[in-house]
Amino acid sequence: MHTIAVLALDRVIPFDLATPIEIFTRTRLPDGRPGYQIRVCAEQPEIDAGAFTLRAPWGLEGLEAADTIIVPGTADPRAPLAPAVRDALRAGATNGTRIASICSGTFPLAATGLLDGLRATTHWIAADLLAAAYPAVQVDPDVLYVDNGQILTSAGAAAGLDLCLHMIRRDYGSAVAADAARLSVMPLEREGGQAQFIVHDYAPTPQGSTLEPLLIWLQDNLGSDLTLADVAAHAGTSTRTLIRHFREQTGTTPLQWLHRARIRRAQHLLESTRHSVERIGAQVGFGSPTAFRDRFKRTTGVSPQTYRRSFS
Template sequence: MHTIAVLALDQVIPFDLTTPIEVFSRTRLPDGRAGYQIRVCAEREEIDAGAFTLKAPWGLEGLKGADTIIVPGTNTPAAPLPPAVGDALRAAAGDGTRIASICVGTFLLAAAGLLDGLRATTHWVAADTLAAAYPEIEVDADVLYVDNGQILTSAGAAAGLDLCLHMIRRDYGSAVAADAARLSVMPLEREGGQAQFIVHPHPPTPQGSTLEPLLLWLQGNLGRELTLADIADRAGTSTRTLIRHFREQTGTTPLQWLHRARIRQAQHLLETTHHSVERIGAQVGFGSPTAFRDRFKRTTGVSPYSYRRSFS
């Protein structure tokens, strides 16, 4: 039987805490035996979880000897890591214990120095903050989880369930993991990654800038197959000058701006209309349905059909 130690800190996110407890405690082996023993560990006996107070049966000594430590996210991920917690995590890592984080729990592993030189993920909203605070970490905001072998990280809270099922499959095989997934009413593997959930804002249209009339014209002509030369002609300037002005005022190029606008409009149409994928692709300016599907999947990680099933 594997021992799972779930680490609870002040302001722990309740869903991040309960998800691993639920999925691991329900896991059964083919002969009916429990697959995991659960320990809830904390630095103090009582933990402030925001909406409630948590009494942890185990102190930090419960991390010792565990096969896996789960670090949930907290509502204050940038808060200093308690020294005793950091020491306990580093000691466990030194002993070869598998350590996994859920959501912004990645920040706690980063603060403990366990992600230096590794690839990691976290909730997409916090990915830029993590990358800025810890430049030695390769932050991938597009995936649901990252498995580095001993150290694992997951994206949002739901992705923590994906990671738990992945670890069950590593420990006991696909059949046991599939049973655990069915009990959780969850596919064993979800299509795509975190990119499909990222809110892509409308491309910037700087008010009062010299580009504002051109950008408004582009927004109204997404269905046309526009080249860089077409846009430069509309602006009455050379392509080189156009690119320079775009970079100065929007931080991107004309064609990249147009690409973002088309994908965002396509997402809106997939969410709010029953138009066919082929019609939507043509409406937002893609020359063929294949080109639209390919570009959409490269941007969001899923096909237009899958995106519609999830968000319409």
């Protein structure tokens, strides 16, 4: 039987804490025996969990003999990590313990240095913050989870469930994992990554920017087959100057901004209308349905049809 230690940090997110407890507790082997023993551990006996206070049965000593340590998300990912917690996680890694994080739990895990040089993920809304705070970590905001072998990270709370099922499959095989997935009313694998959940807003533009009139014009003409030369001509400048101004004021290029705006408009139409995929592709300026489908899937990780089924 595997021992799972769930490490509750201060201001732990309740759903992130409950997810691994629920799914691993339900896991049964083919002969009916439980697959996991669960320990809830914390540095202090009582932990702030937002709407309630949690009393942890185990202290940090509960991490020592665990086969897996899970770090749930915390409502304050930038809070400093207690030295005792940092040392306990590092000691677990040194002893070969598998360590996984859920959602913003990637932040305290990154604070130990255990993610340096590794690919990792977190909730997409916090990905830029993670990359800025821990530049040695290779942040991938588009995936549901990342398995580096001993160290694993996941995106939001639902992606934590995906990660738990993945670890069950690693431990006991696909049949046991599929049974755990059915009990959780979840597919064993979800199509696409968290890119499909990201709101692809237009790149920010400073108020009063000289580009503001041009950006309004671009939004009004997303359905036109615009080239870089067309945009530069409307702006009354050279393509080189236009690109420089765009990079300075939006951090991206005119065509990248245009593609992002088109995908965002397409997402809105898929969510709010019953127009065909072909019609939506034409409405947002793609020359062919194939080009639209390819660009949409590269941006969101799923096809337009799958996105519509999930979000309409």
